[in-house]
Amino acid sequence: MKCSTALKRLVDWDKKGRQFFTTADLAKIFHDDSPRAFKAGLQRMVAQEILRRPVRGVYYFALSQTRSDDSIEQIARALRRGEYNYVSLESALSEYGAI
16 A cells, blocks of 8 residues: 555545544555555554554554544444443543542
8 A cells, every 4th residue: 555545545534533443444445455465554654653553453543633532432432343332420520520
């Protein structure tokens, strides 16, 4: 995958409000690459700090123009996509400064 092509695709997803991707998500975005080229491209983008890896299997688009404060929730959503996720009452109250 070329760096310019990868940046263009990631910027398009960033405009849609998506900054966190699983490895499977990125494989769908860069579907035209062979598995070996895809893996090498991911390593190259992490080395160039285009993507950051907060946890195993989840990547963050570091050049994102839309910043959000709920990154931990987005990481949890990416890890558990398709399952029910919730923010506990204690976490929500702490976030809003009630406790």
